[in-house]
Amino acid sequence: MTGVQTCALPISHLEMKPFRGDLESILERAHGAGVVHIVIVGSTVAESRRAFKLAERYSEISAVVGIHPHDALDADDEAMMELSKIAHRGQIVGIGETGLDFFRDRAPRNLQEDAFRKHLDMAKEVDLPVVIHIRDAYRRSMEILMEEGLPPKGGVIHCFSGTAGDAAAYLDLGLHLSFTGTITFPSRRSRKWTEEILTLVPLEKIFVETDSPYLPPHPYRGKRNEPANVALVAEKIAEVKGLTLDDVARITTRNAVRFFDLPVTLPGSRFAYTIRDSVYLNITGKCTSACIFCRRSTDPIVKGHDLMLESDPSVGEMLAALEDRNWAERSEVVFCGYGEPTIRLDEMREVARRIRQEGARHIRLNTNGLGSLYHGRDITPDISRMVDEVSVSLNAQDAGTFERLCRPGFGDGSYEAVKDFARSCLAAGMDVVLTVVDHPDVDIDACRAIAVEMGARFRVRSLNELG
Numbered sequence: 322m323t324g325v326q327t328c329a330l331p332i333s334h335l336e337m338k339p340f341r342g343d344l345e346s347i348l349e350r351a352h353g354a355g356v357v358h359i360v361i362v363g364s365t366v367a368e369s370r371r372a373f374k375l376a377e378r379y380s381e382i383s384a385v386v387g388i389h390p391h392d393a394l395d396a397d398d399e400a401m402m403e404l405s406k407i408a409h410r411g412q413i414v415g416i417g418e419t420g421l422d423f424f425r426d427r428a429p430r431n432l433q434e435d436a437f438r439k440h441l442d443m444a445k446e447v448d449l450p451v452v453i454h455i456r457d458a459y460r461r462s463m464e465i466l467m468e469e470g471l472p473p474k475g476g477v478i479h480c481f482s483g484t485a486g487d488a489a490a491y492l493d494l495g496l497h498l499s500f501t502g503t504i505t506f507p508s509r510r511s512r513k514w515t516e517e518i519l520t521l522v523p524l525e526k527i528f529v530e531t532d533s534p535y536l537p538p539h540p541y542r543g544k545r546n547e548p549a550n551v552a553l554v555a556e557k558i559a560e561v562k563g564l565t566l567d568d569v570a571r572i573t574t575r576n577a578v579r580f581f582d583l584p585v586t587l588p589g590s591r592f593a594y595t596i597r598d599s600v601y602l603n604i605t606g607k608c609t610s611a612c613i614f615c616r617r618s619t620d621p622i623v624k625g626h627d628l629m630l631e632s633d634p635s636v637g638e639m640l641a642a643l644e645d646r647n648w649a650e651r652s653e654v655v656f657c658g659y660g661e662p663t664i665r666l667d668e669m670r671e672v673a674r675r676i677r678q679e680g681a682r683h684i685r686l687n688t689n690g691l692g693s694l695y696h697g698r699d700i701t702p703d704i705s706r707m708v709d710e711v712s713v714s715l716n717a718q719d720a721g722t723f724e725r726l727c728r729p730g731f732g733d734g735s736y737e738a739v740k741d742f743a744r745s746c747l748a749a750g751m752d753v754v755l756t757v758v759d760h761p762d763v764d765i766d767a768c769r770a771i772a773v774e775m776g777a778r779f780r781v782r783s784l785n786e787l788g
Contacts, residue, residue, distance in 0.1 A: 329577040329585055330551050331360040332418075332452065332479050332499055332530040335382070336371040339534040339545055347547050348379065354549035355570060357381065358585050360577070362418050362452055362479070364389035366400050369407060376412035383583055385415035385452050387440055393428035396436035401443065408447045414581040416444040416472075417452030418479055421465075424457040437465055444472035450580060451476040453496075459487040466494060475580065480532050485517050492526060497580060499528035502538030502550065505557045519561040523786040524624070528580075529554045529573045564624075565597055572625035587627070592634040593642035594626040596788050599685075600651045602639055602672070603658030605665050606630040609691045611728040612716070614758055614784055617659040624788035628659045636671050648676065653683035656708075663692030666703060673707035685710040690739035694731045701742070705749035712780075713743045715755040718767035726762060743777055753777040759784050 330351070334340075340347060351359065361376070362385040363369030369386035376384040386407050388396045407413060419440035421433050428436075444451040453476050455462045466476075477497040481488065488498060504515040519527075529551050531537075537546035538553040552566075559569045578585045594601050606629065608617065616622070621629040634642065648654055654676060656662040656669055663669070663686070673684055690713040692700045704711060717723035720736035729735035746753045755772040757763050759781050772779035 329358040329360075329574040329583060330356050330530060330548050331477070331528045331577045331581060332385075333359050333361050333533045333548050334364070334368075334535070335359065335361045335533070335548075336363060336368045336375055336384075337534060340547075344375075347549075348381070351548040352381075354552050356548050356551060357574070358383065358578070358583050359548055360385060360414060360581055360583070362415075363387055364418065365392050365395065366403055369404060373407050373410060373412060380584070382412075383414040383581060384412055385417050386413055387417040387419045387452070388436060389418055390420050390422045390433040390436065390454060391425060391427040393432040393436040396432070396439060401439050405443055405447065408443065408449065413447075413449065414583065415450045415452050416440050416447070418454040419451065420454035421458035421462050422454060422456045423461070434461070434465060437462070438469055441466075441469045441472065444474070444476075448472070448474060450474040452479050453477065454479055456482065459483045459491075463490060463494070471495060477528060477580065479530070480536065481518070485521055488518055488521055492522065497526050497528055497576065498522055499530050500554060500558065501530055501532045501536045502541075502546065502554055503536055505538040505553050506542075507539055515557065516561055519558060523783070524558070524562060524564070524569070524572050525576060525622075525786065527558065527573055528577055529558065529569070563597070568596060568624055575622065575625045590627045590629050590631070591642065592630075592638055593646045593648070594623075594628070595646055595651070596624045596626075598652040599655050600643060600646045600648045600653075601655045601657045602643065602662075603628050603630065603634075603660075604639060604656060604662055604668065604672075605633045605658065605660035607633075607664050608659070608661045608689070609664065609695050609730045610661070610689050611730075613726055613728065614760055615659070616787075621659050623659070630658075630660075633665065636668050636675075639668070639672050640675060643672075643676065649680065653685055654681055655685045655687060657687040661689055661691070661695075662686060663688050663700060663704075664695060666692065666696060666700060670703060670707055677707070683710065684708045685712060687712045687714075689714045689727070689729075690742040691729060691731060691735060693742055693745075694735065694738050699745060701745040701749050704746060705751055708751065710752040710754065711743075711746045712754045712756055713739060713746075713777075714757075715739060715743075715768055715771065716757050716760075716763065718764040718771070722762055722764075726760060740771070740775070744775060747776055754780055756780045756782050758782050
């Protein structure tokens with residue numbers, strides 16, 4: 322993972338015997354690959370003790386304690402009590418791996434189910450998330466989770482191997498899904514499954530892992546797996562998602578740190594941030610709408626970037642932030658963020674003028690289309706002189722749906738104002754894209770017809786995956 326600054330790796334088995342001879346060199350290679358933290362997962366009481374001791378010894382390691390379903394025969398009251406005592410220690414960040422394995426069936430199924438329920442109870446008692454192992458038992462595991470309920474801190478399906486239907490069901494339950502080197506396997510069947518599942522699952526619900534020493538990625542199958550190989554897992558996700566390796570590392574790191582409450586410092590809010598090969602400017606936290614699907618006030622994270630602003634940046638701060646993100650080497654600069662950029666029209670104009678003079682290749686504005694209402698005049702002439710492309714959030718097929726979903730601050734007439742703004746931008750010669758969120762109340766076909774009639778391009782944005 323050369324060049325990637327951070328990647329928190331959940332779910333590895335460094336407590337196992339295959340790593341006892343060269344753990345220091347394994348950690349060194351992991352650091353070199355960009356791994357900043359490793360969560361090791363116990364499979365027995367003895368291995369859980371070792372996992373805890375390693376977490377005490379190394380600041381870059383945290384531990385999860387539990388009994389694997391293969392060893393469910395050992396999950397008696399005494400064993401669970403000992404695990405509970407360990408779980409109250411500070412270096413323990415989860416309970417597991419627990420669950421059901423009806424593929425190997427190394428323990429009677431009724432005992433696996435009993436142990437699974439005990440682990441869920443323990444996770445609730447100690448207020449930690451649960452790491453779940455499922456193989457050939459997705460339906461029965463779901464039934465147990467529905468009966469018992471998830472712990473408040475949630476859970477993750479480790480080494481997910483189910484169908485698209487399984488993935489959708491477990492996501493609906495609120496679980497995360499974690500992927501290993503199996504997604505890199507080159508067979509046609511494996512590639513088809515990987516593309517289907519990764520396309521379905523929002524990146525904000527994904528972890529990357531190795532499950533080392535098991536499941537090494539291609540081309541290392543047959544060899545001992547280790548944490549540094551997580552790079553190949555992240556690369557495959559980036560390939561399918563159409564993102565960069567940095568994007569995937571940043572997002573999955575934040576996912577793991579927040580989920581397990583890991584002792585890793587995440588970057589704070591930014592005035593400029595990168596996604597793929599674009600650099601975005603986050604210029605205001607204010608907005609003229611209060612869309613029901615917007616997470617600006619509850620969880621202002623987009624593709625791993627924290628977009629909550631304590632104050633709006635000055636022109637100088639915006640330009641400095643662009644320099645920090647090497648904007649001149651990027652394919653485009655986008656005025657975006659979680660606020661409405663046209664609220665700060667004068668500052669936008671000045672920044673755009675400066676970067677245009679310095680050779681900006683492409684400048685885009687992402688807007689809700691209400692800038693003219695906000696300023697009390699047609700702002701299209703200002704926009705046309707400073708941007709190449711305007712992405713306008715249509716988000717509805719009619720005024721009633723728009724007002725209900727987007728809750729514009731200007732009330733009646735806002736929907737028509739958005740369409741008028743888009744038409745004005747088209748008349749001024751700009752490239753215009755009308756976008757909608759795939760909300761159940763949005764008629765995608767009707768919105769597409771509006772764009773076609775207008776002569777604008779059209780794009781559907783995922784409700785569950787931003788950026």
